[in-house]
Amino acid sequence: MEHKLFIIFIVANFFQAMAFEEKLTCNIFLDKYTVYVANLLPSGNPDPLTAHCASKDWEVWNSTIAANQNISWSFCNSFIGRTLFFCHLFWGWRDASFDVFNSKLKASCFGLVCYWEVRSDGMYLSGSYPPMNFKKMHDWNNPKHNI
Numbered sequence: 133m134e135h136k137l138f139i140i141f142i143v144a145n146f147f148q149a150m151a152f153e154e155k156l157t158c159n160i161f162l163d164k165y166t167v168y169v170a171n172l173l174p175s176g177n178p179d180p181l182t183a184h185c186a187s188k189d190w191e192v193w194n195s196t197i198a199a200n201q202n203i204s205w206s207f208c209n210s211f212i213g214r215t216l217f218f219c220h221l222f223w224g225w226r227d228a229s230f231d232v233f234n235s236k237l238k239a240s241c242f243g244l245v246c247y248w249e250v251r252s253d254g255m256y257l258s259g260s261y262p263p264m265n266f267k268k269m270h271d272w273n274n275p276k277h278n279i
């Protein structure tokens with residue numbers, strides 16, 4: 133009985149390890165993408181940046197991102213994949229909700245990287261790291277309050 137349980141334990145761990153491994157090293161049919169969300173808000177501003185980032189079945193982050201820090205995660209995306217990650221950001225009275233990765237954004241993330249910078253005037257995307265050619269993608273909500 134104990135032996136059986138032990139074997140089940142080993143097998144379960146093995147599959148868990150494989151599933152984990154697949155997140156990091158994708159097979160030849162899958163591209164590995166990395167999403168970064170970096171806090172480039174003015175240093176010394178009193179409002180923390182809080183982020184909730186998730187996919188349908190993966191809660192990536194629900195906490196603050198410190199100034200000049202980033203969060204990042206990687207995943208495998210199949211050619212015909214429907215992978216989608218979104219972030220909902222909160223900064224003082226402002227907020228913004230947008231996809232950080234989806235099948236349309238793949239073209240913008242040409243370097244297999246979606247590098248998002250959160251600035252006081254909105255969200256900027258670079259498709260490579262080190263970042264270059266930032267493109268403004270979104271504004272904060274409540275723009276009439278913009279300072």
Ligand SMILES: *[C@@H]1O[C@H](CO)[C@@H](O)[C@H](O)[C@H]1NC(C)=O
Nearest residue numbers: 183184185186191193194195
């Ligand atoms: C994020 O965390 C806060 C508490 O820190 C909680 O109130 C909120 O419901 C969480 N949001 C999600 C979507 O899990």
Ligand SMILES: *[C@@H]1O[C@H](CO)[C@@H](O)[C@H](O)[C@H]1NC(C)=O
Nearest residue numbers: 168170200201202203247261
């Ligand atoms: C993300 O932040 C870490 C510090 O926490 C830094 O070492 C790293 O260079 C940053 N990466 C990117 C891609 O900005």
